[in-house]
Amino acid sequence: MPVALPGAHAAQDRTEGPVQRQALSRPVAWEFNWTSLKASDGSPISLLGGSAMLAVNEDWGLGPTVYGAAKGDFGGLFVFGVTGQRRWRLGSNTHLAASLFAGGGGGRSSDIVRFGGGLMLRPELSVRTEFGRWYAGAGVSHLRFTSGNLRGSQLSLSFGRMGLFDGFDATGDGGTGAMGMRSGLGFDEVSLSSTVYSPSASQTSRSGRALDRRLGLVGADLRQYFTPGSWLGLEASGAAKGGIDGYMEVLGTAGQDWALGNTGLRVGGHVALGLAGGGDMATGSGWIWRAGPNLRWQSPWGPALRIEAGKVWSRGTFSAPFVRASLAMPLEPMARRAEPDAMLEASVHEQTLFASVQRIRDVQFKDGSREGMTQQGLLVTRTLGRHVYAAAAAGAAVQGKAGAYAYGLFGAGLRSDLLMNTGWRVGGELLIGAGGGGGVGLGGGALRQSEAWVQWQGQDAYKPLRLRIGLGRWQDLRGRGEAVPQLNLALGYAWGTL
Known part of the structure; x- marks a missing residue:
């Protein structure tokens, strides 16, 4: 095979x-x-x-x-x-x-x-x-x-x-499921994060501009735990503050921490290695690495708060101390971290991976011109209840003059039940995050995307399929603050996960 x-x-x-x-x-x-x-x-x-x-x-x-x-x-x-x-x-x-x-x-x-x-x-x-x-x-x-x-x-x-890739029938959303292994892509936890880099006064960009202020990033990461205190993960972040819109990082991470009594606090260290650049940042060939101590408070019911600190280095001239704060939510039962192969029962959540094409009309560029932009992306959603879901999206421009523009967003949405026992439902979502590059006029990189959508759900042999059409607004949060219309077409695959 x-x-x-x-x-x-x-x-x-x-x-x-x-x-x-x-x-x-x-x-x-x-x-x-x-x-x-x-x-x-x-x-x-x-x-x-x-x-x-x-x-x-x-x-x-x-x-x-x-x-x-x-x-x-x-x-x-x-x-x-x-x-x-x-x-x-x-x-x-x-x-x-x-x-x-x-x-x-x-x-x-x-x-x-x-x-x-x-x-x-x-x-x-x-x-x-x-x-x-x-x-x-x-x-x-x-x-x-x-x-x-x-x-x-x-x-x-x-x-x-x-x-x-293990999971459940997506139509089992909301029921109870039992599984003896990790579901989906195998991650135990997802987190939303905010990172601050504090470059020294002597640091400059590729073009020689002084990096004379703190640089802010927003992002997300996924972790798989081998024990309750050791993990591997994937992380992505983009610039949201500091005049470096277009800067992005994609890293692999690893770490270990140890419990401090029965307080829920854990202290340890972490390392990360990956690729970064854009936003006129001097990262050379693109490789960066990061290391430092970390503190994690693990709640008994699943969510966790994390603080990481240390220093980041690159193959170019950029290096800086950093602080990163994250809010983490579990994707698997907590017991899975100590017993990866245990048969565990928990509520089934529907998770969907969409490939999307978005048309954004009348985008403002840094050279003062205005032009439409088409971007291709990926959207992942996970139900948190019958009508509420979390969402994360990432992608880049594929048409127009915005080549090199990329974005990363996260947020939440509401959805209806299936309408009159058909395969259709309606909903809406609000995502915030960062984007930049390609000459798009984002002031600092922060942006917001809101959308109302209608979705068709496959039946019988095609029941994992999802087809979505959405209309919404795309808005720069730190520059001119204007919102422009967007059209979104997305094809998705759904499965059930604990």
Whole structure:
């Protein structure tokens, strides 16, 4: 089975009394690749890409992907989108993979590198060898910004790990479920965060501008705990204050903390490594790393408050002490952290991953012009009750002159019951966060997005599918404060999670 683990299968719907048992199990592949190419003047650029691809059937996988600059003086080049992949079995431990990535983003434009509207395509053909759940391979790929000048064909390297995506029938939302493993993508906790960097008086941007004030970021992270005090995670943040709109970070994190008696307080340390840049920040090739102590108050009912401090360094001239505060909410029962394989019961929540295309009309640019912008993004929602849900979104421009514009948002929404027992429901949401780049005139980076929507829900064999159409307003919170209309089209896949 090319995409799946040996023995992986789609579980059958099962109900034992009032408790819903696991009803979904699909293979998922966590995959990374390395792409090296040259700019028009011969300058080297390397991109590191990461994907989480869910098996659609025995041969096809589909999932979100992010690329970031990891070599060359192009720190801050980020592209977000979706990868589709087809695999063919060549031998007992070998397979051929054909992939196509489509997404939006970019970085600092110049006479040498231009990203145009931001749409990037990357087809790849590679051969991989499997080592148990792990695999590695090499192939050829072609990267192209369709309306820019960064393009080229090259050898590419890939490696990944295969796992399982477990969950429940999404129509079981609100009932009780039992599962003996983590559901969905396997994370235990999600948090919203605010970070403050305090660069020294001697720090300057790429262009030589003095960084003479504190820099504010907002973001989110996901964690998986191996014990109640040790974790690995993923984190993303964007500039919201300090005149560095367009700056973004995507990091992998790890940490350990220890309980202070029975107070709920835990003290320890953390490290993070990843890619960052944009907003005229001097991060060099894009690599940054961060370390320091942390304090966590873990409530007995799930939510947690976290404070982290320390210092961040980059491959460029940027470095600074920082303080980060986070509010964390559990995605799995708390007992899962101490007993990963225990059969646990909890309420089932519907979680949906949407791929969306948004058209924003009459956007103000820094050069004084006004023009429409199309952006492609990902939206994740999770029900908190029958009519309330939490949401997080990220994406980038793919059309217009805003190539390199990217955003990250989080918030909440309200939704109705299904209307008259049909597959339709209505709702609305409010998201806040940060965005910037591509010459879009955001004063500091903070923005708000509000939307009213109507959604169709699939039936029978298509019941995990969701199709949403929304109308709303997109607003700059720190600049001119104006709001402009937006249209949103989104296609989603839903599942149940504890």
